[in-house]
Amino acid sequence: MLLKNGLILYGESYEWVRADLLIEGNKIVKIGRNLHADSDIVIDCSHSLIVPGFINSHTHSPMVLLRGLAEDVPLMEWLEKYIWPNERKLGKKEVYWGALLGLIEMARAGTTTFIDMYFHMEEVAKATLEVGLRGFLGYGMIDLDDERKRRIEIRETEKFRKFIIQQNSELLNFILAPHAPYTCSMECLKWVATKSREWNALVTIHLSETKSEVALIKEKYGKTPTEVLDDAGLLNEKLIAAHGIWLDDKEIYLLGKNGSTIVHCPASNMKLGSGIINLRKLLDNGVNVGLGTDGAASNNTLDMLQEMRLASLLQKVVNLDPSIIKSSEIFRMATLNGAKALKLNAGIIKEGYLADIAVINLKRPNLLPMNNPLSSLVFSAKGGDVETLIVNGSIVMLDGEFQTVDEDKVLDKFLGVL
C-alpha cells in the first residue's frame, strides 16, 4: 500500500516531511520522495496530514450505551445510583452493539489502538475484530473483599484470556484489569501481580481518581493507593493506571522510578468534577503519561482529538501559564506514550514501525490555513476530520467510508430506538 505525497509527521522529533509512505504487511517499510512501488493500493494524500494513529489508553467502549444517561452528579452517586444499576441490565448483545458503536466513534477520530476494561469482554473482542482496531482488552475485576466474588472474577479473567488466545489475532491482546485498589482486595491485587509475571501480561487499573477513594484507602491500609499497589507487587513497567489525580509527591516519585504509566482522562475528570492532574510534575518526574477518553458516560465522546485539546487547555488555565505544556508533549501522550505503555512498536511514523496510521484531511474550514500542523491537530481537529485509518497495515476507513464494519447498520440500530 502506498500513501502518496502526504505531509508526514516523521519520527520522534516530529519533523514535517512531504513524502510518500510505503506499507508492506503490517509495517511501514519506506518513506521518501517519488516512491515507485508495485502497490495494490495507492492513496492520494496531497491534501492530508499523515500521523500515527491515536492510542486511547483508557476506555470502556460499551459505555456509549449510557452516554448522557446521568448528568451533573458526583462520581460515587453517578456510579452507585445510575451507572452500576444500568450496567446490571446489559447483556452480551447490548455490550456487543455498544462496543461496535464505540469503536466506530473512536476510528472516526483517528484511534487505532485502545485499552478497554469492562465485562462480557468476548463481545468487545468480536466488535474489535469486526471494526479492525487494535484492542488491549481486560475483564474488569471487582471483588469488594468477598472471597466468593473473587473466585468468580478470577475464573472470568482466566476464561477471557483463553478466549483471546484462541482467537489468535494480531489485533487482540489480553490485559489484566483489576478495577481499583478500593474495589479489589489485597488478595485479588496479589493474584493479578502473580499472573502478570506468569503470563507476561500488562495490568490496567483505576488509581487515585477521587479524593474520597484515597481517604478510603488510607483508612483501610494506612498507606497511599500507589503504596498499596507496590505492596501487591504491581508497581512496575507493566502497570497502566488511569486518572492519577490525587497522587502525592512520593507516589509520583514511585511511579516514575518504577516505569509505570498514568493515563490522563481530562474530559472525564472535568465532567465528574474529580479533580485536576498535576501533569507537569508527572512528566518532570519521568512518569510515562498516556491519554484516554474514559467511557462515553463521563466524557461524553470517545474522541482523542478533542481529548488532546482539553488536556492542553486545562493545564494552561489552571496554572495561569500558557507555556506550561507543549503541543508536542500532548501529542506524544496520545500516541508514543501509549505505545510505550503497551510495549508496542507504534506511536510514531517511521520505517520499521507498525502501520497504525491516521490520515487527516486538511480541506476543512476548522483546519485552514495551516500555519502550524501540530497545533492544528491538538487544538483544531476533531472526530470527522480523519478521512483514512490504517491499522496493522489494513485499511479500516478510506475517504470517510468504513471498509470493515457496516457503519450504517450499526447507526440505524441505535436510531431505530428513537
Next chain:
Amino acid sequence: MLLKNGLILYGESYEWVRADLLIEGNKIVKIGRNLHADSDIVIDCSHSLIVPGFINSHTHSPMVLLRGLAEDVPLMEWLEKYIWPNERKLGKKEVYWGALLGLIEMARAGTTTFIDMYFHMEEVAKATLEVGLRGFLGYGMIDLDDERKRRIEIRETEKFRKFIIQQNSELLNFILAPHAPYTCSMECLKWVATKSREWNALVTIHLSETKSEVALIKEKYGKTPTEVLDDAGLLNEKLIAAHGIWLDDKEIYLLGKNGSTIVHCPASNMKLGSGIINLRKLLDNGVNVGLGTDGAASNNTLDMLQEMRLASLLQKVVNLDPSIIKSSEIFRMATLNGAKALKLNAGIIKEGYLADIAVINLKRPNLLPMNNPLSSLVFSAKGGDVETLIVNGSIVMLDGEFQTVDEDKVLDKFLGVL
C-alpha cells in the same frame, strides 16, 4: 418552508417535542403534528434535532488567518509579539477571505448570529452577506490616549456605520466596538456612550480578561474596569463585554443591576491562561451571560458546540462539583442569552420568533444512543454534526451543502497556499 417530523427543542422551558415546523418569511409561524402547508421546500427531519441557531457573542472572524500562528505564550506577549505585527500586514483582501472561512466554520457548527469586532469591517460585512449569517459588526477602536488616533477611530466608526446603513440588509447590524478600557481613553469611551444613545446602538468591548490589565486600570483610574465603564456612561443594557474573568463582587453586582451582558469565552481564556470566570456567581447575580469563541488564533476553532462543552466542563472541575452548572444553563448562554444581549427576537424555537435554526443529524456515532438530547448537544456534538442551517428564514446549508457561498472555492484558496 416546512421542517417535517423533527425532534424540536421547544420554547424557553426546553421541552422536546416531535413535530413539524413551518417557516414563513423570516419567522417561525407554526409548530405542530402533521402540518399540511403548501410549502415550496420540505425538509425531512425525522432523524434530527431542531434547535435554535447559536449566537457567537464574541469573535474576530478574520483571525482564522492567524490560527495556530503563536502557541503557548501569554496574552500580552501573544498580542504584542505575534498577533498585532501580523495583523498590520492584513489588507482588505485578506480580511475578506478570512471572514469567509471563519463564517463557513461557524455555520458548520450551527452558529446563525455572531458579534464581530475587527478592522476592514466592510469586508467582513460582504462575507456575512455572502455566507448569509446574521452579523453584529463593529470596528474595533483603539486610541491609546492619543487624540490623533482617536479622531481616526471615530472617523472609521462613523464611516463603517454609514456603510452598514447603506447595505440595508436584515442580516447586517452595526455595533460600537471600543476595544477595551485599557486601550481606549476615557474620551473615547465617553464618545461611544454618547453615540450609543444617539444611534440606539449596542456596544461591545473586552473587559477584565487578564489580571494585569485590571492592575493597569486600577493604577490609572484608582477604580475597577467596570467602574470606569460606569463613569463613561456605558454600564447599561446595551453593553456586551467579553471575558469578565477578574471581576470583583462589586463589579458583578453592578453588571447585574444594570442589565449588562458578559460573554464567556472558555477556550480562549484557557488557551491564553487568562483565568477562570466565576460563572455561578455571575448567573446568581442576574448578569446576562452569553458565550463566544473569541478569535481562532486563541481557540483555535469557531465551534460553539465545543465551546458549550468546555464552558460546562471547566466549571465542574474547578469547583470539584459536577452539579455546579446545568446543561440547560450552558445551552441558554449559547442561544437565548445572546439574543437578549442583542435585543433579538431569537434564541428559542417558538411561534413568532426569527427562523434562525440549526438542524443536527443524529445519525452520528458520537450522538447515539440519544439518552438525553440536551446533554448530546452540550457534551457530544461538534462542528460537522449540523446538517442544515437556516438564518432569517433562508437556507444557508442543506444536508451539509452550502446553498449560499461556494465553500470549495474558499477552502481551495487556503489549501493552495500549502
